[in-house]
Amino acid sequence: MHITVAHISPILSLIAGVLILIMPRLLNLIVAIFLIVNGAIGLGLLKWLRF
Numbered sequence: 001m002h003i004t005v006a007h008i009s010p011i012l013s014l015i016a017g018v019l020i021l022i023m024p025r026l027l028n029l030i031v032a033i034f035l036i037v038n039g040a041i042g043l044g045l046l047k048w049l050r051f
Contacts, residue, residue: 009038 003011016030 008041012037 012034016034019030020027
């Protein structure tokens with residue numbers, strides 16, 4: 001499977017959802033990291049990843 005930038009957001013969402021179910025106390029941290037990474041991807045700041 002070829003992973004592109006379009007696949008990163010759903011993958012991050014799944015990982016964040018599972019982590020929130022396992023450790024609900026990390027909700028603020030998980031949401032903050034998700035939003036920062038998702039915003040950086042959306043703005044094209046992570047082009048060096050070359051997915």
